[in-house]
Amino acid sequence: DIQLTQSPSSLSASVGDRVTITCRATQTISNYLNWYQQKPGKAPKLLIYAASSLQGGVPSRFSGSGSGTEFTLAINSLQPEDFATYYCQHSYSMPLTFGGGTKVEIK
Amino acid sequence: QITLKESGPTLVKPTQTLTLTCTFSGFSLTTSGVGVGWIRQPPGKALEWLALIYWDDDKRYSPRLKSRLTITKDASKNQVVLSMTNMDPVDTGTYYCAHRATFFYGSGSSAGFDFWGQGALVTVSS
Numbered sequence: 069d070i071q072l073t074q075s076p077s078s079l080s081a082s083v084g085d086r087v088t089i090t091c092r093a094t095q096t097i098s099n100y101l102n103w104y105q106q107k108p109g110k111a112p113k114l115l116i117y118a119a120s121s122l123q124g125g126v127p128s129r130f131s132g133s134g135s136g137t138e139f140t141l142a143i144n145s146l147q148p149e150d151f152a153t154y155y156c157q158h159s160y161s162m163p164l165t166f167g168g169g170t171k172v173e174i175k
Numbered sequence: 176q177i178t179l180k181e182s183g184p185t186l187v188k189p190t191q192t193l194t195l196t197c198t199f200s201g202f203s204l205t206t207s208g209v210g211v212g213w214i215r216q217p218p219g220k221a222l223e224w225l226a227l228i229y230w231d232d233d234k235r236y237s238p239r240l241k242s243r244l245t246i247t248k249d250a251s252k253n254q255v256v257l258s259m260t261n262m263d264p265v266d267t268g269t270y271y272c273a274h275r276a277t278f279f280y281g282s283g284s285s286a287g288f289d290f291w292g293q294g295a296l297v298t299v300s301s
Contacts, residue, residue: 069238102287104222111271111291112214112222117278118285155222159286162235164212164224 070094072156074167080175085146089170091139091156100160103132103141106169107152115154116141146172177201179211179272181295187262188301195295197255197272204230204250210275211255212288213246217268227275228255262299269294 071094081087091101099119104112114123116132119139129144143150151174156167183195195213202209212227226246227235236244245258255272273288 099283100285102285104288106222111273111294112288113291114287114289117287117289118280118283121278121280121285123287123289157222157224157287163237164227166214166222166224169221 069163070097070158070160070165072158072165072167074154074156074170076170077168078171078173080173081146082175083146083148087143087146087150087172089141089154089156089172091134091141091167093137093139093158093160096136097158097160099135100158101132101134101139102157102159103130104155104157105150105152106155112155143172148174177274177290179274179290179292181270181272181292183270183295183297185296186298186300189263189299191262193257193259193262193266193297193299195257195259195270195272195297197257197292199253199255199272199274201290202274204228204248204253204255206230208277210286211248212273212275213255213257213270214273214288215266215268215270216294217265220268225259225270226257229275264299267297267299269296271295 101119103116106112120132153171179199210229213225228246243260274290276289
């Protein structure tokens with residue numbers, strides 16, 4: 069199975085900050101990497117697919133990059149509604165797996 | 176507009192079988208490339224993929240839980256059913272169903288869960 073490791077597991081940031089979250093895969097997954105945002109008590113929301121493609125309706129301050137085994141989710145100018153937990157997930161092969169999550173908290 | 180909703184028991188006893196139904200609208204499970212997946216989340220923990228069923232009735236399971244899981248579909252009713260046997264308190268959590276979409280870009284394609292149900296909280300306790 070392909071394991072995904074996210075770092076950091078949590079971070080504190082202020083409104084307006086630029087935040088980056090890393091996701092590392094235990095083997096190459098090309099660009100088959102998705103990012104989700106989850107707020108407390110809510111279902112996850114797809115932000116980025118294929119490592120860098122923005123899902124419709126997602127603000128352009130979100131961006132994804134990477135290929136192979138290392139991927140990054142960046143949030144430019146963090147907004148109050150961005151405080152949430154973020155998960156990466158690969159779709160390279162079965163079984164599908166999710167990363168352990170990164171909680172973005174208000175400083 | 177795609178919507179999904181999970182339904183089933185909120186409380187099950189250890190060793191019992193959990194049966195959850197995902198009722199969806201806005202898409203057809205007979206359309207090529209479409210799938211419905213189940214993902215769960217223990218309280219305060221990360222997401223865990225469980226199973227996926229495709230439009231052509233291909234079924235995939237988490238290897239760790241494969242012996243306990245069964246996923247089926249009734250395309251005419253727009254429903255997908257997940258069964259999990261021998262429930263244990265560690266299986267407590269929120270169970271989500273989600274629409275699996277295929278994304279085409281440039282010369283490639285990718286897949287992801289683009290629409291999710293609200294989740295069903297299942298507690299396993301005697």
